Amino acid sequence: MSLGEFLTYVFLFALLYTQVIFLIFSFEFDPFSKTNKKSNKKLPKPNLSLSVIVACWNEQETIEDTLNSIFASDFPKRKLKVIVVDDGSTDKTWLKLQNYKKRNPALSLLTLRKENGGKHTAVNLALEHVDTDLFATIDADTKLKKDSLKKAVIEFEKDKELAALGGVVLVKDPKTFIQKIQSIEYQMFVFTKYILGEMSGALVVPGAFSVYRTSVMKKIGKFKKAHLLEDLEYTFRMHKHKMKVRQSLDAISYTTTPATVGALVKQRVRWGYGLLKNLVDYKEFIFNRKYSHFGVFTVPMTLLAYFSIPISTVILFFSLYDNFYRLFLKFKVLGVQALGGIHFGLPEININSFLLIMLFVYLLVILFIINGQRIAQEKTYFSRVFGFFVTYMFLTPVWVFKVLYAVAVSRDVKWR
Amino acid sequence: MEKHYDKYIITFFITATIFLSAFYISEKILNSKIQQLRLLHEKISLNILSTETRLSFLKQVSCSAVKPASAQELGITDELNRMAKRIKLLESELSEDDENLEILRRKYVLLQVKDYLLVQELAKKCKYNIATVLYFYTNSCKECKEQSIVLDEIKDRYRYVRVYWIDETLPDPTVRTLLKLFKIKEFPALVVGSDVYQGYVDYEKLSSIIERWAKIHNALKDDADQEVILKIFEQLEKEGVKEVDFVKYENGKYYFKADKTEAVFTVKDGKLKRLK
Numbered sequence: 001m002s003l004g005e006f007l008t009y010v011f012l013f014a015l016l017y018t019q020v021i022f023l024i025f026s027f028e029f030d031p032f033s034k035t036n037k038k039s040n041k042k043l044p045k046p047n048l049s050l051s052v053i054v055a056c057w058n059e060q061e062t063i064e065d066t067l068n069s070i071f072a073s074d075f076p077k078r079k080l081k082v083i084v085v086d087d088g089s090t091d092k093t094w095l096k097l098q099n100y101k102k103r104n105p106a107l108s109l110l111t112l113r114k115e116n117g118g119k120h121t122a123v124n125l126a127l128e129h130v131d132t133d134l135f136a137t138i139d140a141d142t143k144l145k146k147d148s149l150k151k152a153v154i155e156f157e158k159d160k161e162l163a164a165l166g167g168v169v170l171v172k173d174p175k176t177f178i179q180k181i182q183s184i185e186y187q188m189f190v191f192t193k194y195i196l197g198e199m200s201g202a203l204v205v206p207g208a209f210s211v212y213r214t215s216v217m218k219k220i221g222k223f224k225k226a227h228l229l230e231d232l233e234y235t236f237r238m239h240k241h242k243m244k245v246r247q248s249l250d251a252i253s254y255t256t257t258p259a260t261v262g263a264l265v266k267q268r269v270r271w272g273y274g275l276l277k278n279l280v281d282y283k284e285f286i287f288n289r290k291y292s293h294f295g296v297f298t299v300p301m302t303l304l305a306y307f308s309i310p311i312s313t314v315i316l317f318f319s320l321y322d323n324f325y326r327l328f329l330k331f332k333v334l335g336v337q338a339l340g341g342i343h344f345g346l347p348e349i350n351i352n353s354f355l356l357i358m359l360f361v362y363l364l365v366i367l368f369i370i371n372g373q374r375i376a377q378e379k380t381y382f383s384r385v386f387g388f389f390v391t392y393m394f395l396t397p398v399w400v401f402k403v404l405y406a407v408a409v410s411r412d413v414k415w416r
Numbered sequence: 417m418e419k420h421y422d423k424y425i426i427t428f429f430i431t432a433t434i435f436l437s438a439f440y441i442s443e444k445i446l447n448s449k450i451q452q453l454r455l456l457h458e459k460i461s462l463n464i465l466s467t468e469t470r471l472s473f474l475k476q477v478s479c480s481a482v483k484p485a486s487a488q489e490l491g492i493t494d495e496l497n498r499m500a501k502r503i504k505l506l507e508s509e510l511s512e513d514d515e516n517l518e519i520l521r522r523k524y525v526l527l528q529v530k531d532y533l534l535v536q537e538l539a540k541k542c543k544y545n546i547a548t549v550l551y552f553y554t555n556s557c558k559e560c561k562e563q564s565i566v567l568d569e570i571k572d573r574y575r576y577v578r579v580y581w582i583d584e585t586l587p588d589p590t591v592r593t594l595l596k597l598f599k600i601k602e603f604p605a606l607v608v609g610s611d612v613y614q615g616y617v618d619y620e621k622l623s624s625i626i627e628r629w630a631k632i633h634n635a636l637k638d639d640a641d642q643e644v645i646l647k648i649f650e651q652l653e654k655e656g657v658k659e660v661d662f663v664k665y666e667n668g669k670y671y672f673k674a675d676k677t678e679a680v681f682t683v684k685d686g687k688l689k690r691l692k
Contacts, residue, residue, distance in 0.1 A: 009435075017431045024423050024430070199420070292419065325561075333562045334569060334619055356438040 008315055012357045015308050018301045019364040022195050029198035031191065031249055031375050046153040049079040049132035050211070055122035056140035057087040060096050062256060063140050067100060070138065071107055075149040081108045083126040084140075088116030119207070120223040120230040127222055136167075136211040137231075141256035143172060144209065152211045152251035163216045163243035164235070165251070166193065166202055167209035170376055172254035177387065178264050182257045183378075184388040188365065190249075190372035197247030201293035203302055205238075205245060207231035209253035216243065229274025236282045239294050249375055265399050272403035275306065309396035312361075315354055316393070362389070453520055460527050468534065522588050528580040529590050535578065545633050547577045547626055550607035552600055554584045559616040563604040566619045574626055631662050647688055648672060648681050 052070055056063055063084070070082055086094045097111045114125055123137060134156060138144065148167065155165050168190055171183035196202050205212075207230065220241050226233030238245050258264040279285075279299065286303075288295035317324070366385065373380050535546050551567055553560040564581075571579045582591060584603060594600075598607050602614040608625055617625070632645050645662060652660045652674050661673040669691065672679040680692040 013431060013435060016434060017427060020427045020431050020434075021423070024427050025420070028420065028423070296421075296424075329562055330565050333565045353438045353442040356442060357435065360434055360438070 011311055014304055016357060016361055018304060019361055022192055025195050025199055029195060031194050043150055043154060046150055046157060048134055048153055048156055050153055051081045051083055051130045051132045051135040053123055053126040053135055053137050054084045054140050055087055055119050056093055058089045058091045058093060059140035060092045063093055063096055064100060065143055066140050069143040072146060073144060073149045074146055081132060083110045083129055085122040085126045086113045087122040088114060118225060120225055124222040127217060130214055133214060134211055135214055137207055139208045139255060142208045143254045145252040148251040148253060152248055156213060161244045162246060163238055164205045164210060164212045164245045166205040166247040168248055168252045168376060169206050169208045170254050171257050176259045178261055179257050179259055180384050181388040181391050184369055184384050187372035187376060187378055188369045190376050191368045193247045194249055196298055199293040201298035202245045202247050203298050204232045204235045208255045227274040227277040228270055229278060232274060233278050236278060239291055268399040269402045272399055273406050276407050309392060310400045312358060313393050313397055316358060450516055457523055464530055522586060525582055525586055525588060526590060532580050545576060547629050549577060549579045550582060551579055552582050552584050552603055552605040554603050557603045560604045563616055566622055569619060570622055577626055644683055
């Protein structure tokens with residue numbers, strides 16, 4: 001066995017291992033029994049008060065929708081306060097906010113305006129005005145389901161130790177192909193993030209929609225710039241202080257996602273860069289039993305998962321290399337005539353152990369996607385699942401490469 | 417909260433089981449492929465033995481009794497092609513120096529050479545029309561991969577063409593003999609009929625070579641002289657005719673089509689004479 005083959009097997013083993021971990025823990029923390037029980041029971045009224053923070057920068061198109069969805073929530077109005085911070089928008093966001101306030105004078109809505117300074121500064125400014133038991137952060141392009149706030153807050157009442165709860169984030173009306181395949185990815189995360197949360201190993205409480213206990217802020221401070229991934233860093237800091245972080249199953253939000261390949265790559269470069277940079281800052285987590293499953297599993301798994309798609313693409317390509325190369329040569333030698341010679345039907349593909357193991361990994365991923373769809377009660381589109389696999393296979397290497405380059409030259413990426 | 421660290425160990429065993437099963441299954445598939453190859457080899461040997469046996473009767477009976485009814489009967493064709501395909505697939509799965517593969521490849525080359533000789537003999541004695549293409553290649557030669565594709569395509573296009581794949585690097589004395597016989601020094605190399613081409617021959621060129629061969633040899637059916645037809649072809653081509661076609665042979669006259677005009681030749685006192 002050559003070194004390359006040996007390393008490939010080690011990689012495949014690790015990849016399969018992480019997928020099986022999710023499977024095994026899903027038997028322990030069965031997400032389906034929970035959702036079923038909950039939906040049959042009427043929710044009690046929450047006693048804790050809540051501030052919802054919306055930081056926005058040039059969001060004139062979506063801000064009203066977001067505010068509407070918050071105020072339409074069935075969360076008791078007298079316990080709800082909304083704080084919107086305009087982080088130096090250059091469009092009509094501020095005007096729209098003032099109009100909204102004028103039209104709805106009865107609502108408890110506080111609007112603040114400041115010089116542009118990045119999302120974390122906007123959220124931090126809002127935090128100075130928080131006097132409730134809990135606070136939530138919601139992106140200005142994200143909508144909430146009617147019962148999401150209530151469901152999230154009730155978790156804090158049931159679990160007195162809970163410091164933060166990640167909301168379920170799904171894709172808001174996917175229109176373009178890129179948005180449709182992202183909806184599959186987000187559905188998969190519904191399942192895997194829940195399992196991680198129950199293992200006390202949640203990677204990130206997403207900035208798009210999450211709820212925190214206000215006492216957390218008093219203990220560990222406010223948000224930092226954190227390489228433009230302030231939500232990830234905040235979660236890391238909570239883990240460092242051994243706080244309890246979990247992931248919700250039913251507090252659902254819908255966020256706007258990049259509509260084009262270029263925008264998606266840009267977003268993922270920002271995420272990847274922030275992830276790697278923050279992991280460098282918190283490298284003590286890696287395989288550290290002090291941080292329980294978060295250190296032993298989540299952080300190493302995330303690193304592996306981050307590089308797994310580009311590596312699997314390479315492995316898959318090499319195991320099918322002969323077939324591809326022959327096709328390429330055929331076109332080179334015969335030109336258009338090669339088209340007539342392509343025999344439709346099953347090609348004779350070499351079945352080797354690489355392919356069989358990859359197939360198993362893919363099957364598990366599909367299982368996780370279907371689980372996520374069932375939990376979030378979203379429709380199943382197999383064409384989107386297929387599109388997700390194929391597109392990500394080729395797109396992920398692009399942004400991973402860009403991130404590695406950015407990390408190597410240590411150049412900060414742009415927020416938007 | 418419970419720690420559940422035991423799950424990491426359980427997962428390790430489950431993952432290892434899946435891993436080993438994958439190895440086991442791929443090994444099984446590989447073995448069955450080798451088994452199938454062995455069976456194919458048996459089948460081809462049997463067909464060749466049958467043809468050889470009939471050929472040894474040639475002195476006593478006429479050609480029509482010996483000549484295979486169809487190309488399929490002559491051993492090779494489908495079976496040899498299938499064997500070639502399987503060996504090519506196995507090559508990418510097994511390492512180059514795998515013993516199983518080495519033996520199979522040698523057997524394959526010997527079977528091919530045997531078939532080649534049989535076809536040659538049948539052609540000589542019974543005017544059996546199959547265009548033989550000996551193809552010499554090495555795995556290290558860059559143009560050979562492209563040449564292989566060209567040959568695959570040619571073989572599919574012309575039913576009367578039979579390609580023999582001979583790996584120059586095989587440690588078999590038969591291969592050396594063939595290389596010496598055709599004085600081959602450069603790869604890829606092709607031997608079409610009795611003409612040797614060294615270096616890459618592209619699809620267009622090889623097609624025209626094969627078609628020319630076919631035009632000449634179709635004449636054989638009518639008891640015409642192959643040498644004469646070849647000479648006429650050469651002469652017309654020298655005169656600058658682009659499209660030469662043999663039409664028929666009748667009463668000692670050779671009818672040709674040369675760029676849409678008719679040309680008629682005959683042989684008098686061993687010399688070629690143009691009548692029209």
